[in-house]
Structure formats: C-alpha cells, structure tokens
Amino acid sequence: MSYDAILLTSFGGPEGPDEVMPFLERVTAGRGIPRERLEEVSHHYMALGGISPINDQNRALLNKMRDIFPRKGIDIPIYWANRNSEPFFADVISQMYEDGHRTVLAWVTSAYSSYSGCRQYRENLYQALADNELVGKMRIDKVRHYFDHPGFLTPFMTATADAVAEITSEGIPVTDIAVLFTTHSIPDGMGETSGPPARRQEFAQPGGAYAAQHLAAAKLIMEDVQKSVETEGLNWQLVYQSRSGSPAMPWLEPDINDAIAEVANLGSRAVVVVPLGFVSDHVEVIWDLDNEAAETASDLGLRFKRVATPGDHDIFVEGIAELINERIANAKPQALSSLGPWADRCAVGCCPNLRRELPVVAEETTSY
Missing domain, CATH: 3.40.50.1400 (Rossmann fold)
Known part of the structure; x- marks a missing residue:
C-alpha cells in the first residue's frame, strides 16, 4: 500500500480551565458517568492549571517525528489530530483532504488491544470521514499494536x-x-x-x-x-x-x-x-x-x-518509524514476544463496543 500522509492520532486534553468540563463530557459521552465523578476528576486537571500536558507532549513528539523520519526514508507529511480536543479528527482530516492526501496511515498513541485503545479510534476516524463526506474518497489505515516492539x-x-x-x-x-x-x-x-x-x-x-x-x-x-x-x-x-x-x-x-x-x-x-x-x-x-x-x-x-514513559525518546521515535516502514517499505516486522508481531489489520469482531451492537462493515479488516 502506498501512503501519502501520516496521522499522529491521540486522545487529547484541555489547554485551559474553561476546556476541562467540556473535555471530560466528550470523553465520557454515553457512558452514564455521574456529574459528581466528572467534577472530582476535573480537580486533577485544575491542580495542573486546567491544562493537560498531553498536547505539548504530542507537539514535541510530532517535531521529533518530522526530524527523524526522513533519516529513516520516510518523506511524507505528518499531521496530528485528537479524539477529544483540538485539533479534532474531523478538522484535520478535512485539511488533509484539501491538501491533496487520499491514503493516510494513522499511528495511535496506544500500544495495546482494547475497544477504547484501538477500535474506538477506528470508529472515530470513520465518523470524521463521514462528517466530511469523504467515505470512499479518502482511506485511513492504522498501524498495528506495538506493545512488544x-x-x-x-x-x-x-x-x-x-x-x-x-x-x-x-x-x-x-x-x-x-x-x-x-x-x-x-x-x-x-x-x-x-x-x-x-x-x-x-x-x-x-x-x-x-x-x-x-x-x-x-x-x-x-x-x-x-x-x-x-x-x-x-x-x-x-x-x-x-x-x-x-x-x-x-x-x-x-x-x-x-x-x-x-x-x-x-x-x-x-x-x-x-x-x-x-x-x-x-x-x-x-x-x-x-x-x-x-x-x-x-x-x-x-x-x-x-519510571518515565517513552515520550519523545529518540529510540521510541525511531521505533515508530520502523512501524511505519512495515507498511510503506515492506520492512520486516519486529516483535520481542511470542504474541507478536500483531496483525496489521483488525479482524471482524475485534475489540467490540460492548455498549452497543456494531454492524459488520465489509471493509473493516482493511480500512476505515
């Protein structure tokens, strides 16, 4: 598969006190979380000035990816979008389409299998395509899980x-x-x-x-x-x-x-x-x-x-480049455990949303 852009795909977070409750409401929409619980969690963000560090961390990671990827033979544009805060998926995907991109490879800041860590991102990206009337016009694939990379x-x-x-x-x-x-x-x-x-x-x-x-x-x-x-x-x-x-x-x-x-x-x-x-x-x-x-x-x-998380550690960013090259340059997949390398494509019925019954989408094993 040939890709013409990469999407750094993340969770998002508030960048000011006024954004905290709207952010938490988006995160928990449809889950029946009591208002009291949201207010309790909001205090964690307020203790940090109402700002989540995640967006600045993603900006640093994005800059490091743009610096290291060309050295790894990856010379296509890299964008960044969030599930729950600006820059939102729908806005960034619209911009990517306007910029001429049609086949996108998404790398997600979640290394493991679960509905919230994988399939929900796939659903959200599909919805972003639908919101922009781009289903069938633009393709977004997702990099595999990398827990043992x-x-x-x-x-x-x-x-x-x-x-x-x-x-x-x-x-x-x-x-x-x-x-x-x-x-x-x-x-x-x-x-x-x-x-x-x-x-x-x-x-x-x-x-x-x-x-x-x-x-x-x-x-x-x-x-x-x-x-x-x-x-x-x-x-x-x-x-x-x-x-x-x-x-x-x-x-x-x-x-x-x-x-x-x-x-x-x-x-x-x-x-x-x-x-x-x-x-x-x-x-x-x-x-x-x-x-x-x-x-x-x-x-x-x-x-x-x-212990610190990988963040924008050079070795981690080089590993992301290796995962990207598995898809764009047929590089040999790397995995340190017997469980991997995990499949590139999610199987039908993988990590279902247990809060509702999902229809079977014919193309869900290959793309959004």
Whole structure:
C-alpha cells in the first residue's frame, strides 16, 4: 500500500480551565458517568492549571517525528489530530483532504488491544470521514499494536534498570523492592473481548489479550533488567489505575494503591512504578501516580520511584518509524514476544463496543 500522509492520532486534553468540563463530557459521552465523578476528576486537571500536558507532549513528539523520519526514508507529511480536543479528527482530516492526501496511515498513541485503545479510534476516524463526506474518497489505515516492539520497550527497560539500581545503591536490597507495572484499568468485559475473536481462547484469562500483552511486555522488561541489575528475589506484578464508570461494574484489578498497600504489608520497603500502559506523562500518569500513588507509598513508609514513559525518546521515535516502514517499505516486522508481531489489520469482531451492537462493515479488516 502506498501512503501519502501520516496521522499522529491521540486522545487529547484541555489547554485551559474553561476546556476541562467540556473535555471530560466528550470523553465520557454515553457512558452514564455521574456529574459528581466528572467534577472530582476535573480537580486533577485544575491542580495542573486546567491544562493537560498531553498536547505539548504530542507537539514535541510530532517535531521529533518530522526530524527523524526522513533519516529513516520516510518523506511524507505528518499531521496530528485528537479524539477529544483540538485539533479534532474531523478538522484535520478535512485539511488533509484539501491538501491533496487520499491514503493516510494513522499511528495511535496506544500500544495495546482494547475497544477504547484501538477500535474506538477506528470508529472515530470513520465518523470524521463521514462528517466530511469523504467515505470512499479518502482511506485511513492504522498501524498495528506495538506493545512488544523494541522501540517502545527499550526506554522502559533502561529506565527500570536505572530505578532498581538507584534504590539498591541506597542500601535497600532487591528482595525488599516491588516493581509495579501499571496500566489503565478497563471493564472486565472489555478485557475479555479484546483482540481478535479467533485468539480469545488463547487469552482465556482475566483481562484477555489486553492483559496478556501487558504481561508479555513486563516480562520482557524484567528479563532485560536482569542483564544489568541483580534481580534474584525482585518481585513484580501487573496492576491497574484510573478506573472510572459505575462502581457496580467490575474493572480489572488490583488497583495500584491497593497493590502498594499489599506489598508494604508483605515487607517491601520500596516500589518502582512502571507506567507500561502509557506512551507519555499525561494527567493520568502525573496525578494518579506522581500524586496519589506516591502519597500512598509515603503514608506506608515506602521509597517510591516512578519510571518515565517513552515520550519523545529518540529510540521510541525511531521505533515508530520502523512501524511505519512495515507498511510503506515492506520492512520486516519486529516483535520481542511470542504474541507478536500483531496483525496489521483488525479482524471482524475485534475489540467490540460492548455498549452497543456494531454492524459488520465489509471493509473493516482493511480500512476505515
């Protein structure tokens, strides 16, 4: 497939106090989230001046992509659009069409399989095409999941090893350190139906393919850490954060704060938190980890160290270029786990929207 433009596709965030509540209302539309819960979450943004760091982080990433991609043989325009805030999908896609682009490859700031992390982006991009009357006139394909790509994992590997080494240098043995790999919690049902239907039996465990991909990535990181740091007796686990929705609906657990309390109860003296489910230090990393989780650890007398996300790390951006080249230059796919490389195209019925019944779209395995 020949592409004439790339779309950096992200979640978005408010860039001022007046944008906070409209942003949260867009994010939670149709989910029945109580107004009180939105107001509670709005305080997290207000504590940061009503501004999410995610947009500035995406601007930095966009600039780095435009700098590095030509060196990797990718010399086509790169645009940026958000699901929930300006620049909105519909506006950017309209501009791309006016600029003459007809075949677009979207790279999404979500490395894992789930409805909210994959299929919802596909639905939103299709709707943006429909809103601009561009269905059939413009094609948008999506880059595959990259949870086990070396470009995504290498920054985590280095930072996790450095964090463990820093804590042991303070006299705390590895046997007293717990490594907590954290990601966004999702409803149990969303986890169970994540990934292609044909592979669901393979992932017949809590969290489905979503959890399996995170566990595979965490294991790879720990295996690499062992090469540079003594890890015998170092405990680790996958935990979750940032859950929302009705308290009656089961979501993936354990919550990171509960996990911190549990490892403290078991005798740990330090926690290393690895935000494996995120590509940048946005509000859910800064508030839920650097504030709430750090406070939990402090209250329990634990040393707390949070690892950085890949952000605009050169190795990560080079990895994105390699993922793009899989599609435009037939480069060999790279994957460090036995689960990958993940398929380029989503199967029919993959990661369904459980809030409504989706019609089967004949072309959904190939394009929007």
